[in-house]
Amino acid sequence: MEHPDLRRAGLKVTGPRLKILEILANEALGSHLSAEAIYRRLLVQATDIGLGTVYRVLGQFEAAGLITRHHFDGETAVYELNRGEHHDHVVCMDCNRVEEFTDDEIESLQSKAAQRLGFEVIDHALILYGRCRRTACPHRLAAAKSEP
Amino acid sequence: MEHPDLRRAGLKVTGPRLKILEILANEALGSHLSAEAIYRRLLVQATDIGLGTVYRVLGQFEAAGLITRHHFDGETAVYELNRGEHHDHVVCMDCNRVEEFTDDEIESLQSKAAQRLGFEVIDHALILYGRCRRTACPHRLAAAKSEP
DNA sequence: TTTGCTGCAAATGCTTTGCATGTAG
DNA sequence: CTACATGCAAAGCATTTGCAGCAAA
Numbered sequence: 001m002e003h004p005d006l007r008r009a010g011l012k013v014t015g016p017r018l019k020i021l022e023i024l025a026n027e028a029l030g031s032h033l034s035a036e037a038i039y040r041r042l043l044v045q046a047t048d049i050g051l052g053t054v055y056r057v058l059g060q061f062e063a064a065g066l067i068t069r070h071h072f073d074g075e076t077a078v079y080e081l082n083r084g085e086h087h088d089h090v091v092c093m094d095c096n097r098v099e100e101f102t103d104d105e106i107e108s109l110q111s112k113a114a115q116r117l118g119f120e121v122i123d124h125a126l127i128l129y130g131r132c133r134r135t136a137c138p139h140r141l142a143a144a145k146s147e148p
Numbered sequence: 149m150e151h152p153d154l155r156r157a158g159l160k161v162t163g164p165r166l167k168i169l170e171i172l173a174n175e176a177l178g179s180h181l182s183a184e185a186i187y188r189r190l191l192v193q194a195t196d197i198g199l200g201t202v203y204r205v206l207g208q209f210e211a212a213g214l215i216t217r218h219h220f221d222g223e224t225a226v227y228e229l230n231r232g233e234h235h236d237h238v239v240c241m242d243c244n245r246v247e248e249f250t251d252d253e254i255e256s257l258q259s260k261a262a263q264r265l266g267f268e269v270i271d272h273a274l275i276l277y278g279r280c281r282r283t284a285c286p287h288r289l290a291a292a293k294s295e296p
Numbered sequence: 297t298t299t300g301c302t303g304c305a306a307a308t309g310c311t312t313t314g315c316a317t318g319t320a321g
Numbered sequence: 322c323t324a325c326a327t328g329c330a331a332a333g334c335a336t337t338t339g340c341a342g343c344a345a346a
Contacts, residue, residue, distance in 0.1 A: 011301095012300065014300095014302085014345070016301080017301090023262055034335090035335080035336080036335085037209055041310085050303045050304065050305095051303095052302085052303070052305090052336090053294040053301085055335090055336060055337070056301090057301095059337090071221065071222035073273070074225060076334085076336090077222060088261075090261075090262050090269075101261050101264070101265060105257055106257045106258065109253055109254045110254065110274075110276055113238075113254070113276070117247045118282070119238050119247070119279065120278050120279050121238075121278040122277055122278045123276075123278075124277060125274070125275045126258075126272070126274045126275075128258055128270060128272045129270050129271040130268050130270045132265075132266055132267050133266040134266070146165075159326095160319085160320055160321075160324090160326070162320070162325095162326065162327080163327095164327070182327070183310080197328085198315085198328045198330095198332090199311090200311090200312075200327085201327055203310090203312070204313095205326095224309085224310060225310085227321085248302080298346090299344100299345090299346085300343105300345080301343080301344075301345085302342085303342090304339105304340095304341100304343105306338085306339085306340105307336105307338070308335105308336080308337070309335095309336090309337095310334090310335090311322085311332105311335105311338105312333070313332070313333095313340090314329105314330095314332090316328095317326100317327085318327075318328095319323105319324100319325090319326075319327090320323105320324095320325080320327080321324090
């Protein structure tokens with residue numbers, strides 16, 4: 001079995017790494033998993049992988065650039081498979097739904113702003129916190145209840 | 149003694165609260181303190197305030213909108229007194245220097261991007277990670293050494 | 297075989313909390 | 322006087338690490 005991603009990263013191809021990679025790959029776009037969440041999915045699959053290993057492997061994947069770690073507001077870290085292009089996030093403060101987006105204009109304005117301050121931008125994190133229009137969103141349910 | 153900020157927040161005016169507020173107020177603009185850092189400054193002043201209290205008070209201040217908590221990349225939380233207008237941050241990955249900036253154009257593009265996804269933006273966090281041009285920055289020192 | 301990987305459990309570091317006591321209003 | 326604050330120490334969580342055994346190359 002070939003596994004160029006792991007090989008390229010100088011990591012041995014092992015069961016735990018493949019499983020975790022698979023779990024991340026099977027996630028819907030825009031879905032973000034915590035180490036715990038990944039661990040739970042591994043438990044369901046009746047594997048024998050420890051939480052410590054999950055953290056270790058995620059750390060290696062991140063260092064290898066295979067995945068990205070996010071900290072939405074300083075909550076527990078969540079991870080997402082890198083599928084090419086960079087993107088930013090919008091998080092619903094009521095239902096925790098996360099949407100992704102990109103905006104080239106914002107990106108270029110960011111570089112300019114940094115340049116003005118004498119910085120060269122290497123990376124950035126842009127997270128918008130707000131409320132979504134989804135019908136199932138707690139915020140909308142509450143609003144609906146008060147106006148019958 | 150008047151203390152409208154605390155009063156308005158429904159908080160009793162007590163020694164610990166005043167001290168902590170004072171420490172935050174005396175910080176230079178763009179300076180960000182962790183709970184530990186605040187606690188250390190309190191120790192120096194020979195006060196008898198516990199670290200637990202520092203966390204509790206900071207939580208109340210944040211809830212009251214007096215201060216803002218940041219998590220640069222998921223590191224330990226740092227706090228900063230709210231002095232009116234919102235701003236974003238640039239962090240040097242080498243020397244940890246933090247600069248603040250605002251960019252109305254970016255702000256408005258953010259709202260538009262969110263709107264496209266059906267979100268109303270309540271708050272946002274924009275942090276640029278990069279390298280600064282400061283002479284004392286480790287990155288520049290290293291660069292200088294390799295090109296004599 | 298050799299080097300690197302894993303499970304487990306213990307350790308860490310930040311942050312929160314319970315409780316008895318103290319104090320602002 | 323009463324409600325809220327505080328100090329202290331213990332508890333909580335997410336994450337990291339040490340180590341002895343296991344497995345990929």
